[in-house]
Amino acid sequence: MHNDAGHGPDPRPKRGCDTWARRRSAHIRTLTPVRITSALVDPALLDLPWSTPLEEWPADHLVALPQGISRHVVRFVKLQGTVYAVKETREKIAEREYDLLRALERISAPAVEAVAIVADRVALDGEVLEPVLVTRHLQFSLPYRALFSHTLRPETMNRLLDALAALLVRMHLLGFFWGDCSLSNTLFRRDAGAFAAYLVDAETGQLHLRLSPGQRGEDLEIARTNIFGEALDLQAAGLLHEGIDPEHVSDEVVRRYETLWHELTFEQAVEADTRRQMDKRIRRLNELGFDVEEVSMSVVEEGGHRTVMLRPKVVDAGHHTRRLLRLTGLDAEENQARALLNDLDAYRAESDMPDEAQAAHRWLTEVFEPVIRAVPPHLRGKLEPPELFVQIIEHRWALSEQAGRDLGLAPAVQSFLANVLIHRPDEQAVLGYEVDDDMLMSSDDDEDEAPEDESLVD
Numbered sequence: 001m002h003n004d005a006g007h008g009p010d011p012r013p014k015r016g017c018d019t020w021a022r023r024r025s026a027h028i029r030t031l032t033p034v035r036i037t038s039a040l041v042d043p044a045l046l047d048l049p050w051s052t053p054l055e056e057w058p059a060d061h062l063v064a065l066p067q068g069i070s071r072h073v074v075r076f077v078k079l080q081g082t083v084y085a086v087k088e089t090r091e092k093i094a095e096r097e098y099d100l101l102r103a104l105e106r107i108s109a110p111a112v113e114a115v116a117i118v119a120d121r122v123a124l125d126g127e128v129l130e131p132v133l134v135t136r137h138l139q140f141s142l143p144y145r146a147l148f149s150h151t152l153r154p155e156t157m158n159r160l161l162d163a164l165a166a167l168l169v170r171m172h173l174l175g176f177f178w179g180d181c182s183l184s185n186t187l188f189r190r191d192a193g194a195f196a197a198y199l200v201d202a203e204t205g206q207l208h209l210r211l212s213p214g215q216r217g218e219d220l221e222i223a224r225t226n227i228f229g230e231a232l233d234l235q236a237a238g239l240l241h242e243g244i245d246p247e248h249v250s251d252e253v254v255r256r257y258e259t260l261w262h263e264l265t266f267e268q269a270v271e272a273d274t275r276r277q278m279d280k281r282i283r284r285l286n287e288l289g290f291d292v293e294e295v296s297m298s299v300v301e302e303g304g305h306r307t308v309m310l311r312p313k314v315v316d317a318g319h320h321t322r323r324l325l326r327l328t329g330l331d332a333e334e335n336q337a338r339a340l341l342n343d344l345d346a347y348r349a350e351s352d353m354p355d356e357a358q359a360a361h362r363w364l365t366e367v368f369e370p371v372i373r374a375v376p377p378h379l380r381g382k383l384e385p386p387e388l389f390v391q392i393i394e395h396r397w398a399l400s401e402q403a404g405r406d407l408g409l410a411p412a413v414q415s416f417l418a419n420v421l422i423h424r425p426d427e428q429a430v431l432g433y434e435v436d437d438d439m440l441m442s443s444d445d446d447e448d449e450a451p452e453d454e455s456l457v458d
């Protein structure tokens with residue numbers, strides 16, 4: 001799982017048992033007695049007004065962040081610099097979701113991280129209140145409705161569907177049956193022109209050793225129905241570009257899923273040059289953001305003809321992410337990592353440094369970090385550093401194309417800060433201002449309150 005910037009490595013121990021966290025968890029009683037179940041209790045959690053229904057929480061505890069459509073009340077709070085999402089729900093549901101999210105975290109699935117369950121809440125007048133599930137807010141993530149400002153254009157929709165289909169494929173490779181895949185149960189982060197998708201709602205999920213084709217098909221049908229409904233909703237609200245047909249949209253997600261699944265898992269018949277064919281397939285899978293754990297091979301002899309059947313066992317993304325992390329310590333999404341590595345490799349070639357690790361260190365300290373430091377503090381919350389750097393590289397390229405020669409990095413940085421970044425909405429988790437109720441985006445709010453810059457995505 002992608003660590004939120006600024007949190008550092010997760011100090012929690014990893015264990016292979018679902019119930020472990022709960023058996024070992026702290027059950028703490030506070031002054032207004034509540035029961036907190038968490039593998040690692042953040043004492044600041046105790047200070048929240050648990051005896052007040054979530055809907056009535058005072059604004060001084062809350063941060064204004066865009067949020068997706070949901071049945072339950074969800075609020076965001078900031079404690080000691082970390083933002084949490086708090087969801088009021090029934091106890092059994094909270095426990096299931098907590099256990100599942102913890103299990104998903106152990107297998108590095110792209111999902112939000114569970115932090116705690118707070119139960120036994122009682123209001124001051126004695127009324128029993130529902131427990132809450134606390135998750136860590138996924139930094140720089142946006143619900144899909146916040147990704148476009150007026151109408152959802154075909155280009156943006158295509159990228160959302162690609163990200164969603166890839167998320168479902170990833171979850172299925174891990175043996176996770178989602179049961180409620182939809183645009184609103186997904187969070188999106190920018191990933192160098194594309195989106196990386198994360199699961200936010202695991203309430204209906206089940207984790208198996210592996211999924212049968214029937215289970216995958218069922219999950220895909222649920223996704224199709226949900227997405228069709230969501231596209232119809234957008235259309236009814238006039239938010240869908242007139243060129244987009246809701247039925248086509250939901251069929252498209254299925255088609256993209258099936259194409260990707262096939263590409264990742266099909267058995268390939270190779271008659272000659274096995275080594276090169278295998279390399280080609282692995283490269284292609286890496287490009288799609290997946291790694292190959294092992295390749296199973298069988299030989300078929302027929303009429304003196306020898307064919308090798310190859311089937312890769314694909315594991316989740318991370319080829320570029322891991323290489324970048326190993327070389328520079330930077331934690332980026334897959335496409336961002338690929339763009340950063342391209343820049344690093346070009347730098348290494350230009351400066352004629354055969355040693356990869358040494359080149360990476362020089363690139364980090366002499367190229368990447370100075371660019372990030374050039375951003376004035378008040379603009380730093382607009383894009384996270386890897387995305388910022390990638391967009392600057394693209395800006396440099398565009399300026400150089402216009403000029404017909406390479407303009408170099410420094411002028412590109414200045415131009416990007418002055419002409420592009422300044423107009424961007426703030427995407428960092430913490431917006432840095434006091435919140436009043438009007439600024440919170442609830443499920444009923446409409447599109448007008450989403451960040452207002454179509455150029456960001458379109």
Ligand SMILES: Nc1ncnc2c1ncn2[C@@H]1O[C@H](COP(=O)(O)OP(=O)(O)OP(=O)(O)O)[C@@H](O)[C@H]1O
Pocket residue numbers: 066067068069070071072073074084085087112113135136137138141143184185186187200201202203
């Ligand atoms: N950890 C988190 N990080 C960022 N956003 C979050 C997080 N948890 C919840 N949200 C926001 O809250 C919204 C609602 O959460 P969620 O889907 O879990 O609620 P729900 O009521 O169970 O939904 P449903 O109606 O599908 O059952 C999400 O779409 C997302 O925008």
Ligand SMILES: [Mg+2]
Pocket residue numbers: 069070071184185201
């Ligand atoms: Mg939901």
